[in-house]
Amino acid sequence: MIKLEHVSKSYSAGIPALNDVSLEIEDGEFVFIVGDSGSGKSTMIKLLLKELEPSAGTITINGKNLGRIRRRQIPKFRRNIGVVFQDFRLLKDRNVYENIAFAQKVIGEPTRNIKKKVPSFLSMVGLAAKYRSYPKELSGGEQQRVAIARALINEPSILLADEPTGNLDNNNAWEIMKLLEEVNNRGTTVIVVTHNMEIVKVMKKRVITVQKGVIVGDSKAGDTAYEN
Amino acid sequence: MKINTFFYSIQQGFKNIARNSMFSLASMATMAACIFMFGIFYILVFNVNAMVQDAEESVAITVFFDEGLSEDEIKEIGKEIAKRTEVREMDFVSAEEAWESFKEVYFEGNEEYASGFSENPLANSANYAIYLKDVSKQTSLVTYLESIEGIRDVKQSQSVAETLTEFNKILSIVSGGIIAILLCVAVFLINNTITVGIAVRREEIAIMKLIGATDYLVRAPFIVEGIIIGLIGAAAPLVLLYVLYDKVVLYVAEKFAFVGSLLEFVSPHTLFQGLVPIGLLLGVGIGFLGSIWTIRKHLKV
Structure with a gap:
């Protein structure tokens, strides 16, 4: 919750960015x-x-x-917590697979686990066939799917x-x-x-x-x- | 730290160098220049030190005794002198030995002239040549010797060792200064290289932080980068220095055989046993410190 x-x-003196918010x-x-x-x-x-x-x-x-x-x-x-941004924020020098695997690598997940897990998340976002493509070769929607897969792969x-x-x-x-x-x-x-x-x-x-x-x-x- | 994270950091460190190849090469070259200069000065100081030691070992105080003193009395005084802590070695030269040696040097080939002396003209030249453990203790020993009854004269020679020691001191100061300046340049260049690396990877770092990468993982590749630059920057000039030193020693020994006794080089093996670990440690240390300094300044995680 x-x-x-x-x-x-x-942020500074003036109108606060958030003011007494409860939810x-x-x-x-x-x-x-x-x-x-x-x-x-x-x-x-x-x-x-x-x-x-x-x-x-x-x-x-x-x-x-x-x-x-x-x-x-x-x-x-x-x-x-997984995060997805408007501008996707993918690593341009890495392909779809590497972008998703990156999230697992930085938390120290063993490579053999990464190899098993990434394909299932690629399928989930419908990009299994494009795992070798680079971000510039994808449409905006596809790039956002990669970003979502990356945000979800650590299962937040x-x-x-x-x-x-x-x-x-x-x-x-x-x-x-x-x-x-x-x-x-x-x-x-x-x-x-x-x-x-x-x-x-x-x-x-x-x-x-x-x-x-x-x-x-x-x-x-x-x-x-x-x-x- | 997980083993995967460790290898990931090493791999990323190498990738950083590849992505940032021009700056990395410039840093390595500067580091190499520093370690090369350091090596040259180290070799010089080490060799001059060895020469000083040789010279010191040959520095002797010669003690002459009062006229009419018997050899036994002289040897009795000699025993007293030998008890002094400054004394490393003592050689007794009797009056006969002194005359024989004089004849050898000055009447070589004309021994018949020497036979003109019916008595030993150097009858009062029995002496002790005293070799010191440490040349700097010479003055105190001379003062002591001069105070002993029965000693006529104390002759000392110290100019060679003193000049060399003085030269070595100046060489150390000058080389220390130049090395310090070069090291500052190396640290500055490593700082520059890593700053560029951080700028290039700013987006990646931001994503890493959002995904949940630890501070260690964000920083480690840059430290690895600094260490690799330092290591390569140190190893290359050390290899070059070894090859060059070996060649120079051989060349001097062949071409300038006449100075062989004056210029005795330390063997490459002995010299590099000390220089290699110091050089590598220096390179790696500067790379490490340079990268840590940059990260602290530019990489707030």
């Missing part, structure tokens, strides 16, 4: 976080990854108070997706959202930050709306009343 209690974050996300939930640019969505993601420290309040993930996690323990904590309980469809056309955007829904159906908590209101409306998931660092709306899954 993810729990934010009266969390605020200020709870249950295990296995699919949540959209929406809001204008500069509303504090990305700050929220960074706080969840412990890239930033809150100015006030506490964040608890899977029972762990992030404020009490020591610097040395951060890598281990992050292995339980939470997947954070920061504008995952921001650089994709409509068809590819839907493909990615379907894939994320599939991931969620397997039990992973999925949090998607997005601008794509059409997708948000159609998917009928829980939607948290942030404006100027404050939560102004929190509609439940299946709620058709969500309209921006």
